[in-house]
Amino acid sequence: MSHVILGLLLISPMSLYDLVKAFEAGVSLFYSASSGSIKRALDNLLRQGLIEVASVDPGARGRKVYRVTEAGHQEFRAWMTGEPAGQDLETVALPRLYFLGLLEPDERAPVLHRITARIEADLARLTGLSEHLDGRDIPEGLRDVARHQFATLDYGIATHRFALDWFRRHAERQEDAGPGEAEPAPRPEPD
CATH class of the missing domain: 1.10.10.10 (Winged helix-like DNA-binding domain superfamily/Winged helix DNA-binding domain)
Known part of the structure; x- marks a missing residue:
């Protein structure tokens, strides 16, 4: 904080x-x-x-x-x-994104690349866990519990994939804007 x-x-x-x-x-x-x-x-x-x-x-x-x-x-x-450290991806990445405009233009791309690398590492860890758990024999009485736990892991993988794609696109927009140029902020599409 x-x-x-x-x-x-x-x-x-x-x-x-x-x-x-x-x-x-x-x-x-x-x-x-x-x-x-x-x-x-x-x-x-x-x-x-x-x-x-x-x-x-x-x-x-x-x-x-x-x-x-x-x-x-x-x-x-x-x-x-610095290196984005902490447990929760959102509290690691989003504050840096929020304040990115306070840095000099040439300092911004490396920050985005470090965030992207962090997301890639987290995604690899989650994907590895999913692969490790895949095919495990679940006792009959725990299958319903396990199904929802696996769904939670799938959600984590999906959100990390989304975050990775989003930060990569944002980094490309930042680099395309060039030094000193204003980059248009992406706006959400209306429903």
């Missing part, structure tokens, strides 16, 4: 309230957080020197507006350009 907050603050300095609203308005599509967890992450980022208080509104509430420090900017960039 800290890197998501850094990304949001790089777009614009914000208060805790503004950050909660930013999560609700867009980030919640791939990452959910309570106002308490956002506050704890802000306090941690402050302690680490990755953000600072840009201003405090006068008055009883003293609303604080936060901004990213140079150290925070470097941390965010290192996270964006």
Whole structure:
């Protein structure tokens, strides 16, 4: 969550309230957080020197507006350009995609390629598990349970195949746009 907050603050300095609203308005599509967890992450980022208080509104509430420090900017960039690590593919890939426009144009394709490589590795692991389980003798009393467990594995394989195809196409569009050119964002087709 800290890197998501850094990304949001790089777009614009914000208060805790503004950050909660930013999560609700867009980030919640791939990452959910309570106002308490956002506050704890802000306090941690402050302690680490990755953000600072840009201003405090006068008055009883003293609303604080936060901004990213140079150290925070470097941390965010290192996270964006580093290897995507973590268990859940969506929380690994989608925040990087969401903030990709904060990187220089020549830094974007390598990020997309690292995400694609991660998806390929995860897909290979799931496919290998499916092949390993294929043809296993399932005890009679567990066949109905196993059928749904295999369906869950099939779903995981299908979503990874979709993600791989989508990220490959997006990477191609990014490369076709060329440096400094605006790439049109893909829009969902209406039903």
